[in-house]
Amino acid sequence: MKKRAKQLIERALSNAIQAGKISTDPIPPLVFEVPKDASLGDLATPIAMAMARTERRPPRAIAGDIAACIDDAEGWLASAEVAGSGYLNLRFHPRFWHRCVDEVLAGEHGPAAIGAGSRVLVEFVSANPTGPLTVGHGRNAVLGDSIARLLEATGHEVTREYYFNNAGRQMKLLGESVRARSLALLGAEAEFPEGGYQGDYIADIAARLVAERGAALRQETGVGVFKDAAEKSIFADIRATLERLAIKFDRYFNEDTLYADGRIDATLQELRDRDLAFDRDGAVWLRGERLGLDKDRVLVKSSGEPAYRLPDIAYHRDKLARSYHRNVLVLGADHIAEHQEVLAALRGLGYATESIHGIIYQFVTLTRGGVQVKMSTRRAEYVTVDELVDDVGSDVVRFFFLTRKADSHLEFDLDLAKKQSADNPVFYVQYAHARVCSVEKQAASQGLSFALGGDELQRLEAPEEVAVVRLLAQFGDVVEEAAAALEPHRVVFYLIDLAAEFHRFYNRNRILVDDHELATARYFLAQATKLVIADGLELLGVGAPESM
RNA sequence: GCGCCAGUAGCUCAGGGGAUAGAGCAACGGCCUUCUAAGCCGUGGGUCGCAGGUUCGAAUCCUGCCUGGCGUACCA
Numbered sequence: 001m002k003k004r005a006k007q008l009i010e011r012a013l014s015n016a017i018q019a020g021k022i023s024t025d026p027i028p029p030l031v032f033e034v035p036k037d038a039s040l041g042d043l044a045t046p047i048a049m050a051m052a053r054t055e056r057r058p059p060r061a062i063a064g065d066i067a068a069c070i071d072d073a074e075g076w077l078a079s080a081e082v083a084g085s086g087y088l089n090l091r092f093h094p095r096f097w098h099r100c101v102d103e104v105l106a107g108e109h110g111p112a113a114i115g116a117g118s119r120v121l122v123e124f125v126s127a128n129p130t131g132p133l134t135v136g137h138g139r140n141a142v143l144g145d146s147i148a149r150l151l152e153a154t155g156h157e158v159t160r161e162y163y164f165n166n167a168g169r170q171m172k173l174l175g176e177s178v179r180a181r182s183l184a185l186l187g188a189e190a191e192f193p194e195g196g197y198q199g200d201y202i203a204d205i206a207a208r209l210v211a212e213r214g215a216a217l218r219q220e221t222g223v224g225v226f227k228d229a230a231e232k233s234i235f236a237d238i239r240a241t242l243e244r245l246a247i248k249f250d251r252y253f254n255e256d257t258l259y260a261d262g263r264i265d266a267t268l269q270e271l272r273d274r275d276l277a278f279d280r281d282g283a284v285w286l287r288g289e290r291l292g293l294d295k296d297r298v299l300v301k302s303s304g305e306p307a308y309r310l311p312d313i314a315y316h317r318d319k320l321a322r323s324y325h326r327n328v329l330v331l332g333a334d335h336i337a338e339h340q341e342v343l344a345a346l347r348g349l350g351y352a353t354e355s356i357h358g359i360i361y362q363f364v365t366l367t368r369g370g371v372q373v374k375m376s377t378r379r380a381e382y383v384t385v386d387e388l389v390d391d392v393g394s395d396v397v398r399f400f401f402l403t404r405k406a407d408s409h410l411e412f413d414l415d416l417a418k419k420q421s422a423d424n425p426v427f428y429v430q431y432a433h434a435r436v437c438s439v440e441k442q443a444a445s446q447g448l449s450f451a452l453g454g455d456e457l458q459r460l461e462a463p464e465e466v467a468v469v470r471l472l473a474q475f476g477d478v479v480e481e482a483a484a485a486l487e488p489h490r491v492v493f494y495l496i497d498l499a500a501e502f503h504r505f506y507n508r509n510r511i512l513v514d515d516h517e518l519a520t521a522r523y524f525l526a527q528a529t530k531l532v533i534a535d536g537l538e539l540l541g542v543g544a545p546e547s548m
Numbered sequence: 549g550c551g552c553c554a555g556u557a558g559c560u561c562a563g564g565g566g567a568u569a570g571a572g573c574a575a576c577g578g579c580c581u582u583c584u585a586a587g588c589c590g591u592g593g594g595u596c597g598c599a600g601g602u603u604c605g606a607a608u609c610c611u612g613c614c615u616g617g618c619g620u621a622c623c624a
Contacts, residue, residue, distance in 0.1 A: 035567075046566055052604075059604085084567045085604080128624060170624060195623090283622055294550065294620075301622040308624045333618045336552055362553060363618065403572095404561065407553060409617065411560065416573090425572065427586050435584060442583045493562060496571075507579090507588040526583095548586065 041089035059086020113155025175227025181206035
C-alpha cells in the first residue's frame with residue numbers, strides 16, 4: 001500500500017520541483033503513516049511540514065502544491081487533501097481496494113523481496129547442553145526462529161545456527177555430576193561435585209548408563225564416558241523440545257571443533273601479535289582499555305583453560321570468514337557485556353563488525369500465584385519449555401513469547417497461561433481463520449459456489465468491509481518493516497488488529513446472503529482475510545486451524 | 549560507582565518527533581430462531597516516572613534525577 005503511495009508522491013514532488021513550486025534540496029525522507037482516525041484518510045504524510053522551514057512557507061500551502069502536482073493516471077486515489085497543520089492525506093479509490101483483494105486472492109500480497117541476494121546467518125538458542133531448555137531459552141528460540149522466518153519471507157537466504165557449547169568447565173561439571181549419580185547407583189562411594197547439576201534428568205542419564213554398562217563403570221577413572229553420555233542425551237532432548245516448537249536448525253556448530261583444529265590457539269596468538277593480550281597472575285588477559293572496554297578481561301585462566309570469551313571470539317571469526325551479509329544473533333540480557341567484548345576484540349583484530357546485529361532480549365519473569373519464581377538450572381529450579389508446551393501447547397507458547405518486543409521484560413504468568421489459556425490472543429486470531437473455514441463449509445453444504453467475474457467487489461461499501469481491506473493491504477508493508485527491524489511482534493499486533501476488524505465485519509454482516517453478487521464479494525473478502533491470517537501466523541510459527 | 553534495558557489505564561503491554569495516546573485482561577451494561585458467542589456493541593478508567601532543554605510541534609529527541617531488571621567472575 002505504501003509502495004503505491006510513495007510512487008505517486010515521489011512523482012508529484014518531482015513535478016512540483018520542475019514547475020518551480022518547491023526548491024528544497026534534498027527532499028526530506030518521504031514517510032507515510034496510517035492515520036489513527038480513518039476519517040482522515042488511508043495514508044498521510046507530514047512531508048510538507050518537514051519542508052516548511054527551507055521553503056519558508058506555511059506547510060499547508062506546500063502540501064497544496066504537492067497535491068496539485070499528483071499525476072494519478074491509473075486513478076488509484078479518490079482524494080488528496082491538505083489537513084491539520086499541513087498533512088497531506090491520501091484516500092484511495094475503491095478500485096484500489098478491489099485490486100488489493102484481487103492481489104491477495106492471487107497470492108501476490110506478500111512482502112517485496114527486499115532481501116534478495118542477501119545471505120543471513122541467524123544464530124539463536126545456543127543454550128549449553130547442561131539441562132533442559134527453560135523459559136528463558138524459549139523466548140530466545142521463538143524470537144530467533146520468527147526473525148528467521150521474517151527474513152526468509154522477504155527474500156533473504158537464511159541459515160539457522162546453534163552454537164553448541166560442548167567444551168569447558170561446565171561440561172566437565174556435568175560429567176562429574178553424572179558420574180557421582182552413576183557410582184551411587186552401583187553402591188560405590190562417590191562425592192557429588194561442588195555446584196554440580198542436581199536435576200532429575202541427571203539421575204535418569206546415570207540410570208540409563210548404569211543399565212548399559214553395569215559395574216564396569218566403577219573402573220572409569222576419567223569423566224569422559226559420563227560427559228559424553230550426558231551431552232548426547234541432553235542434546236537429543238533439546239532437539240526434541242525445539243521440534244515441538246517447530247524449530248529446526250540448519251547447522252549445529254560445536255565449540256569443541258574450535259579446540260580440535262587449533263583456532264582457539266590461533267586466535268589467541270593473533271591477539272598477542274597485536275598486543276591485545278598479555279600475561280598477568282598466571283592468566284592471559286584481553287587488553288581492555290585499548291579496545292574501549294572498562295577493564296581487562298581474562299582470556300585464559302591460570303588453570304590453562306580458556307575462559308568462555310576466547311572461544312566466542314574464535315567462533316565469531318569463523319562466522320565472519322563465512323561472509324554472510326548479515327549476522328544476526330539472539331542473546332539474553334545477561335550476555336550484553338560479553339557481546340560487547342567479542343565485538344571489541346573482533347574490531348581489534350581488524351574485522352568490520354557492522355554486519356553483526358545482536359538482538360538483546362530482556363529476561364522472562366515467571367510468576368506463579370502472583371509470586372515471582374526464581375530459577376536456577378543447577379539447583380533444578382526452573383520451568384522448562386516442555387512443561388509449558390505440555391500445558392498450553394506450542395501455538396500459545398510461541399505467540400505469547402512474541403507479543404512483546406525484545407527490549408521489554410516479559411512476564412509469564414503461569415497461572416494465566418495454564419488455567420486461562422482461552423483468553424490468550426492467539427485464539428482470537430485463530431478463531432477468525434476458523435470462522436472463515438466454517439463459512440466455506442457452510443457454503444459447500446448449501447451447494448453454493450462463488451467466482452469473481454467482474455465487479456462484485458464493488459459491493460464492499462460498508463465501513464467495516466473497507467476497514468478489513470485497508471488492513472489486508474498493509475500486510476506486505478508490515479512484514480517488510482518487521483523484517484527490516486527484526487521485530488516479529490509487529491506481525492503479532494497486526495494480526496490482532498486484522499482479526500478484530502474481521503470479527504466486527506462478521507458480526508455485522510452475514511456473508512452467505514441471498515443477493516449472490518453481495519455474497520460473492522463478502523465471501524472473497526473473508527477468503528482474503530483467511531489467507532493473510534494464515535500467512536501471518538506462519539511467520540510466527542503458529543498454526544491456522546480450520547476449526548476450533 | 550560504571551554500562552545496557554525498562555517505567556504509558558487497576559494488571560500485562562503496543563505506540564518511540566506530528567492530528568483527540570491505544571489494545572488485551574479485569575469491572576459494569578447490552579447482543580445468539582440466521583455462516584462458530586473462543587465473537588460483537590457500549591460505559592467507566594491516563595500528571596505517558598520526575599524536572600529542565602531542543603522544536604512550529606515531545607509519550608517519542610537531549611541532559612539530570614528517581615525506581616526496577618540485568619551485567620560489571622580466572623561461571624557460561
